[in-house]
Amino acid sequence: MAANTLLVELGVEELPPGAIDELSDALAEGVRRGLTEADIDAGEVFAYASPRRLAVQVHDLDDKQPDRDIERRGPALAAAFKDGQPTKAAEGFARSCGVTVDQLIHLETDKGTWLGYREQQQGEATTSLLPAIVQKAIDALPVPKNMRWGASRVEFSRPVHWLVMLYGNQVVKASALGLEAGRTTRGHRFHAPEPIELAHADDYLAALEGAWVLADRDQRRERIREQVLAEAEVLDAEAVIDENLLVEVSGLVEWPVALTGSFDERFLEVPPECLISSMKANQKYFHLLDEEGRLKPLFITVSNIDSAFPDQVIQGNERVIRPRLADAAFFYDTDRKRSLGDRAPELAGVVFQKQLGSLSDKAHRNAAVAAFIAGGIGGDVHDARRAAELAKCDLVTEMVLEFPELQGIMGRYYATYDGEHHEVALALEEQYLPRFATDAIPQGRTGLALALADRLDTLTGIFGIGQRPSGTKDPFALRRAAIGVINILVKGELNLDLRELLELSAAQHQELPYAEGLVDEVLAYMLDRFRAWAADEGIEAEAYLSVRARPVTEPLDFARRLRAVQGFTRREEAAALAAANKRVSNILTKQEHDGDIRVDAAQLQEPAEKTLYEAVESCRDKVMPLFAEARYSQALDALATLREPVDHFFDQVMVMAEDPAVRRNRLALLAGLQALFLEVADISLLQQ
Template sequence: MAATTFLLELGVEELPPHAIDTLSDALADGVRHGLAEADIEHGAIRAYATPRRLAVQVHELADKQPDREVERRGPALAAAFKEGQPTKAAEGFARSCGVDVSELIHLETDKGTWLGYRERRPGEATKNLLPDIVSKAIAALPVPKNMRWGASRTEFSRPVHWLVMLFGSDVVAAEALGLTAGRTTFGHRFHAPQAIELAHADDYLSAMENAWVLADREQRRERIREQVLAEAEVQEATAVIDEDLLTEVSGLVEWPVALTGSFDERFLEVPPECLISSMKANQKYFHLLDEQGRLRPLFITIANIDSADPQQVIEGNERVIRPRLADAAFFFDTDRNRPLADRIPELASVLFQQQLGSLTDKAHRNAAVAAFIAGQIDGDVGHARRAAELAKCDLVTEMVLEFPELQGTMGRYYAIHDGEPEEVAQALEEQYLPRFATDAIPVTRTGLALALADRLDTLTGIFGIGARPTGTKDPFALRRAAIGVLNILVKGELDLDLRELLELATAQHQELPYAGGLVDEVLGYMLDRFRAWAQDEGIDAEVYLAVRSRPVTRPLDFARRLRAVAAFAGRDEAAALAAANKRVANILAKQDEPIPASVDPQRLQEDAEKSLHQAVMARQERVMPLFAEGRYQEALDALASLRQPVDAFFDQVMVMAEDPEIRANRLALLAALQALFLEVADISLLQQ
C-alpha cells in the first residue's frame, strides 16, 4: 500500500487569537478520528494555524483502506430450511448478498446456528473518503460564535476564503463551507498577497515561510520569545514574558517582528501593576524591568510586518500607549482623593448574591470569622476586623472598574496611602491568595485570616442557598475556594478544625434555605477535594481513601496522615499488613455478639496469639504518644514490625474457636490490632 502526505488548509479572515489553538487542535483531532473510523493507516499528524488559516498535515497516509472481511448474519438455520429446502427467508438473504443459497455458510453463536455470508471487500481509496472526513471534522469544530457573510447561508467563526486539499500532488475533489478544494493558498496579507500554487502537500511549511508566514504555532511562539529577549538584551533590561500573553500575541501575527518603544518616565509614579495591566490588556505589550526589578519606561510590541521604516511603527505605538497610561495615572490620582474607608457605604449597593446580600453584608460576616481565626493563629484581631471591612472597597474604585485584575493590589496601594497599618494593607491583596492550586499563600497572619474567612463565607453561603456545584458547572468557583482553604491550612501549618470554622461561618448568615446538615455537607465536600490535592502531591487514590475513611476534620492533620500512609504504603510490610487488616475487618464485621473491650491474657492459649498480644501491647505503648503529637509516619514505621506476629497468628491460630470465651478473646485481640492502625487510617483500603 502506497503512502503520501495529505494537506488540509482552510483560509479565513482573522480568527479570535484565544480560539486559534483550540480550533487548530480540534481540526487535527477531527481528521485523526475520521481516519481511525475509516481504518486508514497514517503517520504523524501536525496541526498548524495562524490568524488567517487552520491547517492539518497528515504524513504517510495510506492511499486506501486495508481489505476487510465482512460477515453478515441472516435468518436462523431453523427458519432458513424446511424439509431440506431453502425458505423464502434464505433465498431473500442470498439475493441481498448477491450469491446463491449454496454459497452461504453456517454461523455458530451462543444463541444457536444462523445462516451467514462472509466476503472480502477491497478497501476504499483514501481520496474518496477524505471529503467526508474533512467535512465532519470542520462541522465538529468548537466555534466560539458563528457568523454569516454576504448572501451565503454558510456559517463559521469568520468568513472563509479558500480551501486547500492535497493528497500528495493531487487535488482532492471536495467541498466544504461553500468552497471547492484546490491547491491555491495565500501568504502574508501585506508581504505576499498574491496567490500561491502548491505543487505537493509536503511543500506547505516551506512555501508559507517563503510567503512571510510562520504556520507552525510553536515555531512562531518561540520566534517571538527569542526576539523579545534579544530586544531586552539590547536595552540591558529583563523582559517579562507572560505565557498567556505570548500565546495571544502569537495568535495575532503571521510574521512576528519585535520592536521596542518607550513612554514618559513621569508615568512611573503610577503603581507598576497599573501600567503593566494597561500595556498587556490594551496593547499586548511585553514590559521590561531593570536590575532591581523595577519597571523601565520601555515596552516591546510585536508587529505583523517587517517594515522598511520600523521607527514609524514604534512611534505609532508610542502615540497609542500614551493616552492609555495617562488614563491609568488619572484613575490613580482620582481614587486617592478619597480614603478607602469612605467607600464602605458604597458596598451596600453592590450585590454579592441576591439571597446572600450585598458586599456590606459579606464584609460583616467576614469580619467576625476573620477575627476569630486571627485569635486562633496568634494574629491581631483588630487588624483582621479592619481588613475585612476594607477588603472589597477597591472594587468600587475607578482603577479596578477599568482593570478588574487589579482587585486587591489597588486596595493595598490605597490603604498604604491612607495610613492604614501595613499588615492590614497587605492583607487586602493577600485575601485573593492562592489564586490557583500551586500559587503562594498569604504571608501575614491578617492575610491568612481574611483569605480563609472570605472563602468559608462563600462556601457556606452558596451551599446554603442550594447552589451546589455540579460536575460541569461551578459558577461561584467553589472547588477553587475549597482547595484554597486546604492549601492555606496545610501550607500555612494552621492546625484549625474545619468543622468549627464552618459552624462559625454558617452562624453569620441570617437565613439560609438549606441550613439543615449544611456544615456536614460542606465539610464533606471540602475534604473530598483532598483527592485532587493528594494527586498533585503524587499520592495514590487508595491512600486518600484510607485516610478519608477516618473522622478527621483538621486539614493539616489530614495532610500529615496522607503523607505518612503514602510513605508506609511504599514499605515491604505494607501489602501484608493491609491484607491482614482487610481480613480482620471482614471477621469483625460478621460478629453479632459484642466484642470484649480488652484482651484477657489468661485466656491466650497458642504461642502465636501470645506473641501477637505482647507485640500489640508493646507497640501500643510506643505509638500512642506519637499519635497524640501527630507523628504518624514514625508511628506507622513502628507498627510495620507487627507483620511477622500477625502472619504467624493467622497461620497458626483458629480465630473462630469453638469455646466462646476463647473466641471472644481472640476477636478482642484482633480489634486491638485494628484499632492501632485506625488511629491513622484504614489501611485495609490500600488493598483496593
C-alpha cells in the same frame, strides 16, 4: 498502497486570537478521527494556523482503504433446503448477495451450520472519502460565535475566502462553506497579496514562508520569543514574557517583527502593575525590567509587517500607549483622593449573591471569622478584622473597575497610601491566594486569616442556599475555594479544626434555606477534595480511603496521616498487617463486638495470644505519645513490628473459643490491636 500528503486549508478573515489554537487543534483532530473511522492509514497529523488560516497537513496518507473480507450469514442449513431443493429463504439470501444459491458457502458455528457468503470488498479511494471527512470536521469546530457575510447563508467565525484541499499534487474535488476546493492559497495580506498556486501539499509551509507567513504556530511563537529577548538584550533589560500574552500576540501576526518603544518616565510614579496591565490588556506589549527588577519606561511591540520605516511604526505605538498610561495615572490619582475606608459604605450597593446579600454583608461576616482565626494562629485580631472590612473596597475604585485583574493589588497600594498597618495592606492582596492548586499561600498571619474566612463564607453561604456544584457546573468556584482552604491549612501548618470553622462561618449568615446538616455537608465536600490533593502529592487512592474512613476534621492532621500511611504501604509488613486488620474487622463485625479492649491477662491460655498481648501492650506504650504529637509515621513504624505476633496468633489460636470468657477476651485483644491502627487510619482498606 501508495501514500501521499494531504493538505486542507481554510482561508479566512482575521480570526479572534484567543480562538485560533482551539479551532486549529479541533480541525486537525476532526480530520484525524475521520481518517481513523474510515480505516485509512496515515502518519503524523499537523495543525497549522495563523490569523488568516486554519490548516491541517497529514503525512503518509494511504491512497485508499484496505480491502476487506466481508462475511454474511444467511438462513440455517435446515431451513435453506427442503427435499434437496433450495427454499425461498435460501434463494432470497442468494439474491441479496447478488449470486446464485450454488455459489453460497456453508458456515460452521457452535450453534450449527448456516448458509453464508464471503467476498472481498475493495477499499474506496481516499480522495472520494475526504470531502465527507473534512466537512464533518468543519461542522464540529467549536466556533465561539458564528457570523454571515454578503448574501450567503453560510456561517462561520469569520468570512471564509478560499479552500485548499490537496492530496499530493491532486486537487480533491470537494466543497465546504460555500467554496470549491482548489490549490490556491494566499500569503501575507500586505507583503505578498498575490494568489499562490501550490504544486504539491508538501510545499505548503515553504511556500507560505516565502510569502511572509509563518503558518506553524510553534515556530511563530518561538520567533516572537527570540526577537523579544534579542531586543531586551540590546537594551540591557529583562523582557517579561507572559505565555498567555505570547499566545495571543502570535494569534495577531503572520510575520512577527519585534520593535521597542518608550513612554514618559513620569508614568513610573504609577504602580507598575497598573502600567503593565494597561500595556498587556490594551496594546499587547511586553514590558521590560532593569537589573533590580524595576519597570523600565520601555515596551516591545510585535508588528505584523516588516516596515521599511520602523521608526514610524514605533512612534505610532508610542502615540497610542501614551493616553492609555495617562488614563492609568488619572485613575490612580483620583482613587487616592478617598481612602479605602471611606469607600466601605459603597459595598452595600454591590451584590455578592442575591440571597446572601451585598459585599458589605460579606465583609462583616468575614471580619468575625477572620478575627477568630487570627486569634487561633497567633495573628493580630484587630488587624484581621480591619483587613476584612477593607478587603473588597478596591473593587469600587476606578482602577479596578478598568482592570479587574488588579483587585487586591490595588487594595494593597491604596491601604499603604492610607497609612494602614503593613499586615492589613498585605492581606488585601494575599486574600486571593492561592489562586490555583500549586500557587503560593499568604505569608502574613492576617492574610491567612482573611483568605480562609472569605472562602469559608462563600462555601457555607452558597451551599446554604442550595447552589451546590453539580457535574462541570461550579459558577462560584467552590471546588477551587475548598482546595484553597486545604492548601492554606496544610502548607501553612495551621492546626485548625475545619468543623469548628464551618460552624462559626455558617452562624454568621442570618438565614439559610438549607441550614440543616449544612456543616456536615460542606465538611464532607471539602474533605472529599483531599482526594485530588492527595493525588497531586503522589499519594495513592487506598491511602486516602483509609484516612478518610476516620473522623478527621483537621486538614493538617489529615495530610500528616496521609503521608504516614503512604509511607507505611512501602513497608514489606504492610500487606500482611492490612490483611490482618481486615480479618480482625470482619471478626469483630460478625460477632457484634461492643468495642471493649480490656483484656484479662489471667484468661490468656495459648503462648501465641500471650505474646500478642505483650506486644500490643508494649506497642501501646510506645505509640500513644507519638499519636499525641501527630508523629504518625513513627507510630506506624512501631506498629509494623506486630506483624510476626499477629501472624502467629492467627496461625495458632482459635478466636471463637467455646468458653465465652476466653472468646470475649480474645475479641478484646483483637479490638485493642485494631484500635491502635485506627488511631492513624483504617489500614484494612489498603486491601482494596
